[in-house]
Structure formats: structure tokens, C-alpha cells
């Protein structure tokens with residue numbers, strides 16, 4: 011499974027990139043606003059750090075505007091893909107942008123039928139929001155499984171990005187399903203590294219080592 015980081019914070023991106031496990035980055039307008047910079051500036055900076063795909067969201071609500079914005083974002087750096095929120099205008103824009111070789115990540119996916127339509131329009135990625143479905147009393151990971159089954163039935167090339175990940179359990183559940191990508195916040199990535207028994211084991215080895223080694 012590919013691991014993306016879901017942030018626009020450069021320090022977090024640099025750190026996780028140094029771990030050797032990072033395949034890409036997703037941003038959204040809220041994440042970029044937190045950093046106090048504009049989208050083109052920030053995605054350009056991210057593209058200098060990470061080789062893999064970087065999602066940058068276009069804000070137009072009509073297909074024409076999305077296409078124009080999408081072309082500009084994609085022109086910033088070759089690995090930038092255009093993130094568009096699921097709606098009819100996005101389907102139209104996805105068809106045009108994908109036919110020009112520009113990758114589109116259709117975001118805010120909350121149903122399998124939305125994912126099916128996005129894939130048919132030529133989306134390179136769809137992003138089902140696991141955590142936000144959990145927030146309304148559903149089991150968000152089920153949606154990831156449903157979408158993957160449909161894409162497999164029809165051999166769609168569209169990759170599924172499990173988004174709105176809230177904890178390591180989400181990551182493992184979608185990984186067990188064989189999900190293509192999980193986009194994971196920094197705090198969850200840190201949680202995935204640690205285990206109290208690992209920390210305890212390290213401390214014990216250090217203590218035992220120092221009993222018989224001078225340096």
C-alpha cells in the first residue's frame with residue numbers, strides 16, 4: 011500500500027519523507043489555510059521535497075473554471091494532480107483534464123456510486139472519507155471495500171485513496187482490504203511507529219548492555 015501524508019506542513023512532510031516510507035502528499039484548502047500560505051506557493055514547495063504525487067485542490071465550482079485552474083496547478087510541477095470535489099461539474103472537468111494527461115483526484119467521496127462515476131469520467135484517484143463517515147455513525151472503511159470491489163470487477167485503473175484517516179486502526183483495516191493508498195495525518199503516522207512494548211524492550215536492552223559494556 012502506498013502511504014501519503016495528509017498535510018501542508020513542510021516540517022512534517024520533510025520529517026516523514028526522511029523515514030523512507032513516503033509515496034505522496036495530499037493537501038486540501040483547510041490544511042493549506044492552517045499554514046498561512048496560498049496553494050500554488052505551498053504545493054511548489056512540497057514538490058521540491060517529495061517525488062511522488064501531490065494533490066492540490068482547485069476551488070472553482072464550474073467545469074470551465076476547474077479546467078482552467080487544474081491546468082495551472084498541474085503546470086506548477088509534473089507530479090502535481092488536481093483535486094476536485096465530487097459533483098457534476100467535476101465529472102465534466104475530470105473528463106477534459108484526464109484526456110489532456112492531467113491526473114485528477116476526485117475528493118469528498120461518500121458513496122460507492124460517486125466513486126463509480128468519478129472513475130468512469132477518468133479520475134486517476136478517488137478519495138473516500140473514512141473518518142467523516144464514522145462521525146455520522148457509519149463504518150467508513152466499508153465504503154473503501156465497496157469501491158475496491160467495483161473497481162476490480164471492471165478493471166478500472168483509478169486508485170483508491172483512503173482519506174480522513176483518524177487512527178492506525180483505519181490504516182490497518184484498509185490495508186487488509188488491499189486499498190491502493192492511505193493518506194495519513196502526521197500524528198497517526200507517529201502512532202504507527204510506536205508500541206509501548208518496543209519502548210520497554212529498548213530500555214531493557216540499554217540497561218543490560220551497560221552492565222557489561224563500558225561505552
Ligand code: E4P
Pocket residue numbers: 016036037038117137139141142173174175193
Ligand atoms: C483528503 O485528501 C483530505 O485532505 C482529508 O483526508 C480530510 O480529512 P479530515 O476529515 O480529517 O479533514
